[in-house]
Amino acid sequence: MTHSTGPTHQTHQTHTVVNQPPPLVGHDTSEDPALLAALEREGAGWALEEVRALGRLAGGAQAQDWGRLAxxxxxxLHTHDRYGHRVDEVEYVPAYHELMRTAVGHGLHxxxxxxxxxxxxxARAAKFMVWNVDAGHGCPISMTYAVVPALRHAPELAARYEPLLTSTTYEPGLSEPTGKAGLIAGMSMTEKQGGSDVRANTTRALPQPDGSYRLTGHKWFTSAPMSDVFLALAxxxxxxxxxxxxxxxxDGSLNPMRLMRLKDKLGNRSNASSEIEYDDAVAWLVGEEGRGVRTIVEMVNMTRLDCTLGTASGMRAATVAAVHHARHRSAFGKPLLEQPLMRxxxxxxxxxSEAAxxxxxxxxxxxxxxxxxxxxEASFRRLALAVSKYWVCKRGPAHAGEAMECLGGNGYVEEHGMARIYRELPLLSIWEGSGNVAALDALRAMGREPASVEAFFTEVELAAGADHRLDDAVALCKKELSDGAELELRARRVVEQLALVLQGSLLVRHAPAAVADAFCATRLGRDWGGALGTMPPGLELNGVLARVPPGV
Known part of the structure; x- marks a missing residue:
């Protein structure tokens, strides 16, 4: 007779993880055929080695961790110290400073x-795009880049500060600017009563006998308030x-810029955006009195370029993440990448992404x-920048949302990182002029500088005759422009068409045939639905998907 010695225990594997993609870490963010080809085509092939090195760093575990922690x-914000003294300082985690140190060290500023x-x-644009581990610290990097051409309207100030602004040494902390090894710059333009209508600003600037001015007023958005110098409108x-x-x-004392609060934002969280009050703050005139907008527009145009670059960077990161997931995740018996609708x-x-x-x-x-x-080229840039800032940045949030859907619930959780991209991209459409401002600026460029229209279409027509859908779209675009009726009401429609024919021309000339054909069939030929993923049958999707190589 056999006697039982107790219950039989069996080991159950309740948490075996299968059918999940490996982490997207240890890759090279510069592994982008469109970016690398453009780097060479636009005259910076000499920077390839540094771009690739920065791309490998950006895809590595350490940099990814910096971005996550920041x-x-x-x-x-610390407005006062423990004794009650006003200090107006913003404290960042060490990861933020590592991000800044790397960006400045590689000359992205x-x-x-x-x-x-x-x-x-x-070269700097390519590095800005591949260093995509955290968008927030990109704000002071971009503003520092943009301040230099505006500052050159005051040669004496430029001579003093430009060598420090272009230095590749990052030195955080509050101290007298000319005694530091490198500087970071910000800007302080908008006020609560006007927003983009900066001529409604009420901050006043009173001239002083020594040639300086004293500023008094409230600024609604001043990002990166720990920067060393700012351009401000008053x-x-x-x-x-x-x-x-x-x-x-x-003399080493703090200029009376009172940090009232930090904005609690949807995204861009690693970057401090503040409300400030100038309380008789010391300032020096840049350019001429009464020409503040014309002076600071030099800075705005450079940051608009970075909005476009940043959106394109976010699109590429989202696309890579979605394709990576689909390569390694199976459903209904085969990888997602082989499912027709997912493809x-x-x-x-x-x-x-490639068009952007x-x-x-x-x-x-x-x-x-x-x-x-x-x-x-200056004339072309004047119109093309406003047009592209409008359209590329407008496409970013929708693109990120669709990429997130490719991952399902995994894309929606914070651990994955797609949520950070999704939260970030609306900012780039809002910053430096939201959709309406950018569209109207394009109309102003065409009205004030007819040479910009000529230069724009000279560029577009370099692809004339290569694709009938592009030719038809260009003809339609010119027809829209020739009709002056209610042009402001139609501004978004017109600017969208301009953006699409420019992208189409560039892709027809420079992208693989599969990519150019897909773009022309959908964006120009209008054989497309209202959402991404509605391209018609007959396109060569293998060639398109090959633009995200395995292992990226």
Missing amino acids: ERHPPV AAPWADVRAGAHV QAPGGLSCFLVPRVLP NVLADLVVE TTVAMRLAGATDRAIAGDES
Whole structure:
């Protein structure tokens, strides 16, 4: 007779993980055929090695962790110290400073202004795009890049500060600017009563006997308030003017810029955006009194370029994440990447991303050549930048949302990282002029500078005859422009068409046939639905999906 010695215990594997993609870590964010081809085409092939090195760093575990920590632990405002002294300081986690140190060290901030090589701004654009581990710290990086051309309206100030702004040394902390090894710059434009209508600003600037001014007023958005210097708009006796405002004065005391609060934002969380009050703050005039908008627009145009670059970067990151997931995840008996409808969605994401990257890099090339004195490129850039800022940035949030859906619930949770991309992209459409502002600026460019229209279509028509859908779209675009009735009401429609024919022309000339054909069939031929993933049958999707190589 057999006696039982107790219950039989069996080991149950209740949490065996299968059918999940490996982490997207240890890859190279510069492994982007469209970006690398544009780097060479736009005159910065000499920067390939550094772009690739930065891409490998961005895809590595350490940099990914920096980005995660900087966003998860946002900056904290300290208005007073423990004794009650006013300090107006913002505290960041160490990861934020590592991000900044890397970006500055690679010249993403302002180094191109001191680099005499042709293509310096293109090289910087490519590095800006591949260093996509955290968008928040990109804000002070972008503003520092943009402040230099505006500051050159005051040669004495430029001579003093530009070498420090272009330095590749990052030195955080509040101290007198000219005593530091490198500087970060910000800008302070909008006020609560006007927003984009900066001529409604009420901050006043009173001239002083020593040539300085004193600023008093409230600014609604001042990002990166721990920057060393700022460009600010204020009403001087001669009208709205641009000023340089240091955070610390020559005697080492804090300039009276009171940080009232930090904004609680949808995204861009690692970047401190503040409301400030100037309480008789010391400032120096940049440019002429009454010409503040014209002076600071130099800065705005550079940050608009970065909005376009940043959106293209976010699109590429979202596309890579979606394709990576689909390569490793199976459903209904085969990988998602082999499912026809998923292939349609993924290919559409690739096409949108590649169009954004190609036009963004073309604008970086135009920036280089315009700075070098090419008037036709300057005219092209004037219109193309406003057009592309409108359209590329407008497409970003929808693109990120569709990419998130490719991952299902995994894409919606914070651990994956797609949520960070999704939260970030609306900002780039809002920053430096939301959709309506950008569209109306494009109309102004066409009205004030007819040469910009000629230069724009000269560029577009380099692809004339290569695809009938592009030719038809260009003809329709010109017809829309020739009709002056209610043009402001139709501004978005017109600017969208301009953006699409520019992207189409660039892809027809420079992208693989599969990508160009898919773009022309959908965006120009209008054989497309209202959502991504509605491309028609007959397109060569293998060639499109190959633009995201395995292992990226």
